[in-house]
Amino acid sequence: MISDMLREELVRCRKMSASIEQALSSLSKGSLHLRSKDYKGKSYSYHYLKFRERGKNVSRHIPSGQVEELRKQLQTRKNYEQELKTYRARIRYLEKILRHQG
């Protein structure tokens, strides 16, 4: 009975993990940075998003009106990634137990 419950839990965790991966694929990734530049005696600053794409580092300028929304998206992504870690650790744990049970 216990091993049936563990198997059910493993199936649930795998499904949740797949759902999280699906959600992550549509969320912005990278880190937001602020860059300052001096031009003709004045100082200007702007935000840019730094991320990796096909093995290359990419920096993309972010208009000031989109910074807050992007910040929220990146935080949401962090929450999803944290959740994925939790489920992956649980999957490993359950697989290990069930392997030992045969």
Next chain:
Amino acid sequence: MMTKLTLSKAPYPEDVEVLLKTLFGAGFFQSGVLIGSWVMPLYRKLFGLQYALKTFDIDFAVEAAVAGRSGGIIDLEKILVDVGYVILTDYDTGLRKFSKGGFEVEFLCHRRGGRDIPKLDLKHEKNATSF
């Protein structure tokens, strides 16, 4: 009618306690109830019932919320996202779930007209009839 219970010690882990308090603060329990294995810690405190098993999914029934159409609306999605839950879709069933710290939260209601009919709108009615 709602009865207020005061317990000397919290029967739930912190994450679950925060969830219950958040939903209580939003008025959810006027139209929904906690169901499944997570009710048992309360029953153990109140009635001395012994039940050791706990699952990682926390279910709430919101049947009455659909029937009652008298009150305001609670945006469950926003409430849960604000306290750190992520929104997930089960692509097998089409069900919307929430997850935080490996705890899965579901809001269940009766499927009218068969299993394939979409269910509850998450912006559910607030002051609906109590269970």
